[in-house]
Amino acid sequence: xxxxxxxxxxxxHLLENVVAVFLTLIFxxxxxxxxxxxxxxxxxSIIEGSILDLDSLSRVLLIGSIMSLSAFALxxxxxxxxxxxxxxxxxxxxxxxxxxxxxxxxxxxxxxIPMEILTAMVFGSLFGLICGLLKTKSGVHExxxxxxxxxxxAGLIVYLVVGPWKRDGIASTSGTDLIPELSWFPTLLEMKFxxxxxxxxxxxxxxxxxxYSRTSLGLKLKSVGSNKQAFSRLGLSSDNYILLGxxxxxxxxxxxxxxxxxxxxxxxxxxxxxxxxxxxxxIALVSNRKLGVAIAISFIFSCLMVGGSTLQIKLGLHASxxxxxxAGLVLIxxxxxxxxxxxxxxxxxxxKLIHD
Amino acid sequence: MIxxxxxxxxxxxxxxxxxxxxxxxxxxxxxxxxxLSLEGxxxxxxxxxxxxxxxxxxxLWGFIAASLLGGLIAFLICFANITLHINQIxxxxxxxxxxxxxSSYLGQPFVRIPGPYTPQIDVxxxxxxxxxxxxxxxxxxxxxISILSIFISWWFIYKTKSGLIxxxxxxxxxxxxxxxxxxxxxxxxxxxxxxxxxxxxGASFSLHSHYGWSNNHTLNYGWICLAIVIFGGWxxxxxxxxxxxxxxxxxIALKLQGVTFGLSQVLPLIPFPxxxxxxxxxxxxxxxxLLPDRVRRIIFGNMPEYLGxxxxxx
Numbered sequence: 001x002x003x004x005x006x007x008x009x010x011x012x013h014l015l016e017n018v019v020a021v022f023l024t025l026i027f028x029x030x031x032x033x034x035x036x037x038x039x040x041x042x043x044x045s046i047i048e049g050s051i052l053d054l055d056s057l058s059r060v061l062l063i064g065s066i067m068s069l070s071a072f073a074l075x076x077x078x079x080x081x082x083x084x085x086x087x088x089x090x091x092x093x094x095x096x097x098x099x100x101x102x103x104x105x106x107x108x109x110x111x112x113i114p115m116e117i118l119t120a121m122v123f124g125s126l127f128g129l130i131c132g133l134l135k136t137k138s139g140v141h142e143x144x145x146x147x148x149x150x151x152x153x154a155g156l157i158v159y160l161v162v163g164p165w166k167r168d169g170i171a172s173t174s175g176t177d178l179i180p181e182l183s184w185f186p187t188l189l190e191m192k193f194x195x196x197x198x199x200x201x202x203x204x205x206x207x208x209x210x211x212y213s214r215t216s217l218g219l220k221l222k223s224v225g226s227n228k229q230a231f232s233r234l235g236l237s238s239d240n241y242i243l244l245g246x247x248x249x250x251x252x253x254x255x256x257x258x259x260x261x262x263x264x265x266x267x268x269x270x271x272x273x274x275x276x277x278x279x280x281x282x283i284a285l286v287s288n289r290k291l292g293v294a295i296a297i298s299f300i301f302s303c304l305m306v307g308g309s310t311l312q313i314k315l316g317l318h319a320s321x322x323x324x325x326x327a328g329l330v331l332i333x334x335x336x337x338x339x340x341x342x343x344x345x346x347x348x349x350x351x352k353l354i355h356d
Numbered sequence: 357m358i359x360x361x362x363x364x365x366x367x368x369x370x371x372x373x374x375x376x377x378x379x380x381x382x383x384x385x386x387x388x389x390x391x392l393s394l395e396g397x398x399x400x401x402x403x404x405x406x407x408x409x410x411x412x413x414x415x416l417w418g419f420i421a422a423s424l425l426g427g428l429i430a431f432l433i434c435f436a437n438i439t440l441h442i443n444q445i446x447x448x449x450x451x452x453x454x455x456x457x458x459s460s461y462l463g464q465p466f467v468r469i470p471g472p473y474t475p476q477i478d479v480x481x482x483x484x485x486x487x488x489x490x491x492x493x494x495x496x497x498x499x500x501i502s503i504l505s506i507f508i509s510w511w512f513i514y515k516t517k518s519g520l521i522x523x524x525x526x527x528x529x530x531x532x533x534x535x536x537x538x539x540x541x542x543x544x545x546x547x548x549x550x551x552x553x554x555x556x557x558g559a560s561f562s563l564h565s566h567y568g569w570s571n572n573h574t575l576n577y578g579w580i581c582l583a584i585v586i587f588g589g590w591x592x593x594x595x596x597x598x599x600x601x602x603x604x605x606x607x608i609a610l611k612l613q614g615v616t617f618g619l620s621q622v623l624p625l626i627p628f629p630x631x632x633x634x635x636x637x638x639x640x641x642x643x644x645x646l647l648p649d650r651v652r653r654i655i656f657g658n659m660p661e662y663l664g665x666x667x668x669x670x
Contacts, residue, residue: 035461083445139639140632143390143445143664144586147579148628155625162621173621278453285446320460327454334447338440 020333020342027332028325035324041315042325049310050303056310058192062263063276064295064302065197066256070280071287071294072204073253078284079212080245081225086131086146088277089153090124090250094257096157097123099268102179102261103165112183116262117200117255124254125247127153132246136239158270165268175269185263197259204252205291212291221245253277282330301326361490363607368491371603372502373398373560373574377581378588378595379505380553384430386513386590387546388526389437390664391554392448393429395578396455398558401426403463405559406569410471418472419498419559426555427548429455434547438540441666452578459573466569474498474564498560505553506596513592522546526660529667539667557581580624583631589638589657602627 029039050060070087077084084090097119101107106115131149134140158173165176188195212218224231224241231238260272283301287294301322308322336342377398384391391397401422409418429451436447477500479493492503513519521542524532529539561574584602588595602624609623638656641647647655 085449134632134636138636139642140635141664143392144583144635145632148583148632151576151579151625151628155622155628158621278449282450282453285450318461318464320457323457324454324461327450327457331447331450331454334442334450335436335440338436338442 015346016342019345020336023336023341023345024329024332027336028329031328031332032325037315037317037321042311042317042321045311045314046303046307049307049314055192056306058187058194059306060299060302062194062197062259063305064299065194065201066259066276067279067283067298067302068201068295069204069256069259070253070277071283071298072201072208072291073249073256074280074284075287075289075291075294076208076221076249076252077245078289079222079225080242081228082135082242082245083143084128084131084146084246084249085143085281086128086149087249087253087280088273088275089131089146089150090127090253091257091260091273091277092150092153092157093127093250094120094124094254095261095268095272096153096160096257097121097254098258098261099165099176099179102183103176107183108180109182112180113185113196113262116183117258120254120258120261121251122254124252124257125250128246128250128253129243132243135246136242154270157268157272161268161270173270175265175267178266179262183262184266185259194259194263197263200255200259201295204255205295208248208252209291217244253280279326282327286330286333361487364487364491365494367600367603367607368503369495369499370565370606371600372499373557373565374577374581374584374599374602375502375557375596376498376505376560377554377557377578378584378599379502379509379592380426380550380557381581381585382550382588382590382592382595383509383513383522383553384547384550385585385663386526386660387522387543387550388529388660388662388665388667389430389434389543389547389550390444390448391430391433391547391550392445392582393433393451393455394448394554394582395576396452396459397426397429397551397554398561398574398578398581399459399572400429400455400462401555401558402562402566402574403459403466403558403569405555406471406562407463407466409559409563410466410469413472415472415474415563418563419556422559423552423555426558427552430548430551430554431544433551434544437666438543438547441668443666444664456572460571463569463571468568468570471568472563473567474560496564498556498564501556502560506592509592523660526662528661533669540669543667576624580627583627586631586659587627587634589634590660591657594657598627 032039032042050056070091073087073090074084098116101116101119102112106112127149131142131145134145135142161173161176167177185194185196187193212222220236220241221244224238224245228238231241256276257273260274261268265272279301283294283297287297304322304325308319311317311321312319377394381391381394404425405418405422408421409415412418433444433447433451436442437444474496476494476496483489483494485493513522521532521537524535525537525539525542529543532542533539558574561577562569566573580602581599584598585595588598605623605626612623634656638659641652641656
């Protein structure tokens with residue numbers, strides 16, 4: 001009877017994940033205790049610092065959108081079985097494209113924002129395409145190619161900031177001049193509500209959701225990753241679909257770069273990607289290629305980051321703590337899933353229940 | 357002449373951590389394990405090495421602790437990959453981010469404090485020997501270890517039976533298993549060994565070449581070493597040459613800092629395009645068969661066939 005009850009309330013898959021989340025949180029709390037930090041106070045401060053006032057909430061939405069976009073990009077490439085480590089570079093190029101437009105005559109016109117978004121997508125996808133071409137045409141593994149391209153993009157930004165786009169008179173690595181206000185992403189009313197980034201990421205979500213669930217393109221992108229040989233036997237070029245995966249990913253994450261440049265910094269600075277691309281890799285790893293799950297994790301991580309600044313002030317904790325918690329959670333999750341600790345726990349508990 | 361000797365000596369000294377990290381990563385990749393935690397491992401071992409040395413006051417303890425920690429991190433990657441079959445890249449990458457942040461967090465009490473440093477060793481008559489005297493003998497123990505590690509690892513990989521087993525496992529673990537090699541054990545051993553070299557490299561940053569600890573003290577050196585390993589064609593001697601070339605580049609960048617502002621920032625990025633270029637050339641020469649096999653291998657080296665691929669025993 002009990003077994004039937006358990007079956008009724010939880011589909012096995014859901015139960016597994018709930019248990020895995022529970023275990024992850026327990027292990028993470030133990031880890032925090034080892035660092036001498038109370039997990040409860042961390043949890044409370046994060047909630048207080050991230051969603052209880054409008055200012056912080058806007059920031060959560062802004063950073064959450066950026067993270068979701070980079071996680072989406074990685075889900076696209078993961079579905080083709082590609083490790084897109086070059087994501088940071090693609091995001092940086094998106095930012096470069098945005099600032100490029102803002103610095104031309106277009107930057108001071110009403111066309112600024114649509115052109116910025118478009119150029120960011122083009123720049124990001126072209127940079128993704130380079131990585132894809134290196135992979136498909138020259139056999140350069142995408143991890144090494146992508147890593148190299150990340151640093152090349154970073155070098156390009158430093159060159160632009162201290163070279164051709166340097167501020168009047170002084171060349172410093174603190175960034176270019178601010179872009180004209182017409183090319184800033186608008187916020188809603190007097191609040192800092194980031195309406196455009198939220199719209200952009202929701203649009204990207206719907207677009208990708210549509211592609212993956214309704215079109216043959218989505219199916220092909222998925223199957224090129226799961227079985228390359230079968231794919232080729234169907235007479236389709238796997239290389240072309242891998243390239244397409246890179247292009248889509250680059251375009252999506254280029255949008256994130258555009259938000260960074262026109263929505264947050266309003267200029268080009270070195271390290272403009274802020275590590276969100278690499279964080280996107282972590283999010284995509286745990287989201288099991290599901291777009292909706294990626295959004296949820298992105299916003300949890302975003303709360304962690306925004307709430308982290310409250311932690312810094314209230315509990316005097318170091319700024320690196322949110323990053324530690326994020327990466328720690330991902331690592332623990334990966335280990336639990338791979339060792340099927342969640343399943344073992346369920347079996348253990350249910351066997352106890354049945355025996356009683 | 358004196359000027360040249362001093363520059364050569366400082367290149368060899370500055371590059372010691374890079375050489376150690378490159379040798380460690382080469383050993384690990386040769387057996388098929390990409391230790392992508394390199395960047396994070398260098399950061400945390402640099403921090404721990406410096407912390408242990410400054411608490412105990414003995415440099416040696418710093419090196420030992422860092423080396424053990426490097427081995428432990430590599431063990432975690434091996435365990436995740438060899439035993440649990442998690443993708444190496446996933447674990448390594450997550451660890452890089454975790455360890456990097458952790459080094460900032462745990463290293464707070466040690467930021468910019470004075471501590472012990474690796475002492476110079478006085479070799480009698482070192483000054484009388486031209487070039488070598490200054491460049492090699494007149495250094496400290498960790499520089500010597502870095503130089504020795506190049507030749508010992510080269511000899512081990514290419515000239516011993518154990519080295520053959522190491523290479524065979526990286527090239528094709530299934531064939532190696534068919535020949536009676538305990539693939540998992542071999543992977544564990546050399547993965548952990550490589551990791552402990554990387555740990556040593558981290559400590560030699562904070563106790564020797566980039567003395568002390570500050571937030572993100574060794575930032576990007578891990579990625580640079582990863583690039584140099586590939587550029588070196590998975591051969592420790594050539595990898596080390598790459599590391600020395602990069603060390604020379606750094607010294608040039610340092611000298612140019614006053615002259616051109618941007619150049620000194622961009623120069624450290626040179627290994628990355630070189631890495632991509634060498635990978636393209638490897639593939640190109642493999643496909644076109646422009647060169648005889650032996651010559652090609654000498655010029656470009658060869659990527660271990662099963663690099664980064666999870667071994668699942670059937």
